[in-house]
Amino acid sequence: QVQLVESGGGLVQPGGSLRLSCAASGFTFSTYGMRWHRQAPGKERELVAAISPAGSITNYADSVKGRFTISTDNAKNTVFLQMGSLKPEDTAVYYCNAQIRGRDYWGQGTQVTVSS
DSSP: OOEEEEEOOEEEOTTOOEEEEEEEESSOGGGSOEEEEEEOTTSOOEEEEEEOTTSOOEEEOTTTTTTEEEEEETTTTEEEEEEOSOOGGGOEEEEEEEEETTEEEEOOOEEEEEOO
16 A cells, blocks of 8 residues: 655754655655645645656745755655755645545655744
């Protein structure tokens, strides 16, 4: 079965960096695009970044452009989200997402807290 397991969240000071990882299994990772979403307390879940199956096309929310980078390692079936210049408003639970044969799959999420 499809499994997505996020890791790498934590507490970081404003201006700092974190790298999130999402280990995928149960499907042919290299043939599907991957996404990172986030959900802050009291807010709706929002798309942060997406990457095409070949990794050649990436898209970002305006709020993170120039600060976040999405990438994949097909040998390890893993998608990453490198986050830099973090701001308090980046505080949220970050979720990995895959859409496979019309169905959405989600990881359990990893908490990112940006605070001094």
